[in-house]
Amino acid sequence: MSRLFPLFLLLLLPSAAAWAAQADAARAAMQKLAPMQQLKGFRLSALPGYYEGIIDGQVVYASLDGRYLIRGQIEDTARGENLSEASMAVRRLEVLAGVSDAQRLRYLPPRPRHRITVFTDVDCPYCKRLHAQIADYAALGIGIDYLFFPLAAHPDAHRKSVEVWCAPDRNAAYDAIMAGTTLERRQCANPVAATVAAGREIGVAATPTAIGPDGRVIPSAVLMSPHRLLDELNRIAMAGATAAAKEKTP
Amino acid sequence: MTPARSIPFSWAMPFLTLVTGTVAAATPEEIVGATMLKLAPQIKVDVVQEASAPGFYEAIVGSQFVYVSKDGRFVFDGSVFDASNARDMTEVARAKQRQATLARIGVDKRIIYGPAKPKHRVIVFTDIDCPFCRRFHQQMERYNELGITVEYVFMPLDSHPDAARKSMAVWCAQDRKAALTAAMNGADVGNDTACANPVAETGRLSREMGITHTPTVLAADGTRVSPQAAMVPDQLLAELDRLAQAPVATK
Numbered sequence: 001m002s003r004l005f006p007l008f009l010l011l012l013l014p015s016a017a018a019w020a021a022q023a024d025a026a027r028a029a030m031q032k033l034a035p036m037q038q039l040k041g042f043r044l045s046a047l048p049g050y051y052e053g054i055i056d057g058q059v060v061y062a063s064l065d066g067r068y069l070i071r072g073q074i075e076d077t078a079r080g081e082n083l084s085e086a087s088m089a090v091r092r093l094e095v096l097a098g099v100s101d102a103q104r105l106r107y108l109p110p111r112p113r114h115r116i117t118v119f120t121d122v123d124c125p126y127c128k129r130l131h132a133q134i135a136d137y138a139a140l141g142i143g144i145d146y147l148f149f150p151l152a153a154h155p156d157a158h159r160k161s162v163e164v165w166c167a168p169d170r171n172a173a174y175d176a177i178m179a180g181t182t183l184e185r186r187q188c189a190n191p192v193a194a195t196v197a198a199g200r201e202i203g204v205a206a207t208p209t210a211i212g213p214d215g216r217v218i219p220s221a222v223l224m225s226p227h228r229l230l231d232e233l234n235r236i237a238m239a240g241a242t243a244a245a246k247e248k249t250p
Numbered sequence: 251m252t253p254a255r256s257i258p259f260s261w262a263m264p265f266l267t268l269v270t271g272t273v274a275a276a277t278p279e280e281i282v283g284a285t286m287l288k289l290a291p292q293i294k295v296d297v298v299q300e301a302s303a304p305g306f307y308e309a310i311v312g313s314q315f316v317y318v319s320k321d322g323r324f325v326f327d328g329s330v331f332d333a334s335n336a337r338d339m340t341e342v343a344r345a346k347q348r349q350a351t352l353a354r355i356g357v358d359k360r361i362i363y364g365p366a367k368p369k370h371r372v373i374v375f376t377d378i379d380c381p382f383c384r385r386f387h388q389q390m391e392r393y394n395e396l397g398i399t400v401e402y403v404f405m406p407l408d409s410h411p412d413a414a415r416k417s418m419a420v421w422c423a424q425d426r427k428a429a430l431t432a433a434m435n436g437a438d439v440g441n442d443t444a445c446a447n448p449v450a451e452t453g454r455l456s457r458e459m460g461i462t463h464t465p466t467v468l469a470a471d472g473t474r475v476s477p478q479a480a481m482v483p484d485q486l487l488a489e490l491d492r493l494a495q496a497p498v499a500t501k
Contacts, residue, residue: 028333029333032333032336033331047319047324048319049305050305062333063303063304064304066333067332067333067334068302068303068304068330068331068332068333068339069330069331069332069333070303070317070326070328070329070330070331071328071329071331072317072326072327072328072329073326073327073328074324074325074326075289075324075325075326076323076324077285077288077289077322077323077324077325078323083324
């Protein structure tokens with residue numbers, strides 16, 4: 001065995017090297033699209049003959065030799081699924097997993113059944129309207145984790161987010177500011193820059209943007225209606241359970 | 251380099267059958283047609299050709315481009331880039347598609363401002379009452395100095411009710427170039443529109459090519475130049491130099 005091992009290695013080496021060279025070319029081609037951004041999620045794609053990666057909040061595809069790049073949403077007509085969106089969903093969950101509970105402003109219902117993450121801006125009208133219904137979501141068992149995402153269009157939103165974070169009772173401060181109250185000026189260590197970076201990385205551009213447990217962006221009409229949201233979250237939970245059961249059966 | 255060449259059916263068919271196994275003797279048209287039928291039954295595919303992106307066909311629907319994988323399973327309507335020369339291959343395919351229509355707008359239907367030593371040629375779809383068209387025209391001397399010939403094609407927009415009349419009046423003037431410059435500077439060019447002129451025809455052909463805005467600047471091979479680059483003479487020159495390194499083949 002010990003004598004055979006180097007032989008195996010020799011057999012493996014050329015193909016591994018070729019693979020690495022191809023992958024490097026594909027990586028470099030993607031990186032050129034946005035030189036200042038980090039390329040994430042680089043891997044062989046479900047689209048045959050292509051690598052995929054996520055850069056600048058978008059999925060891009062490169063041919064195996066790295067020469068051709070595809071920008072656009074790939075639809076898999078056999079499964080009725082948008083491949084690009086599926087890849088983004090995986091990436092969103094990864095990025096959100098990197099945001100700890102200590103960086104979130106959490107609204108937990110007494111009996112939580114579902115949990116969503118919402119990127120919010122304290123000066124955005126729809127974010128206020130959403131929060132005005134927070135009791136309705138809680139009554140249906142839906143917990144909301146807010147991540148601050150002050151938009152450039154609202155110059156005071158960043159400061160106000162920090163004021164909420166630094167208040168003795170964050171939830172009460174958020175309730176108050178969303179209802180139109182001005183908060184006391186405060187500053188302290190806060191996660192706002194980190195949550196903004198997380199949002200940008202997964203392509204968040206507007207508020208409120210809600211991410212479901214499957215990593216998908218919840219359509220705003222669904223999000224704004226507590227009952228429709230509950231239906232959607234139940235559907236997602238069912239789909240997840242079915243998929244898990246399928247994986248277990250041999 | 252001919253990235254959007256049409257498919258040699260004779261060898262493509264057995265090859266396809268070999269690769270996919272399940273697709274028995276289907277032509278590219280049939281494969282694309284079957285897939286599009288699932289997505290949008292009402293649309294008519296005009297052309298199916300080999301795409302530059304490996305493993306895909308390029309389907310042209312009106313002035314839209316859609317890509318369908320050779321097994322008919324995957325579809326996208328975005329763009330394909332060639333990383334080796336930073337060219338947008340979807341735009342190259344569009345340029346090829348435009349060439350036939352562009353050929354129908356002969357030099358006798360254009361107003362041409364050319365330098366003594368021309369290096370590049372652009373075709374500019376223009377509207378006398380469009381502010382950016384006027385700004386473009388103010389820089390004519392500089393474009394010419396850089397060796398760029400500007401060939402204007404009239405495309406009066408519906409949003410400018412006087413533009414068609416002004417275009418015709420320019421065309422009917424003794425000295426078209428002088429009249430156009432005067433009109434671009436806001437001078438009254440009068441109502442003498444009685445001569446035979448190509449204004450209606452060029453407007454129609456422009457729209458047929460999917461051109462909706464003015465100024466739209468095309469390189470001689472039909473490639474669209476970004477308006478940001480086109481409005482700055484030195485940037486336009488740089489862009490034309492770059493495009494000239496890998497021109498779109500003529501059909």
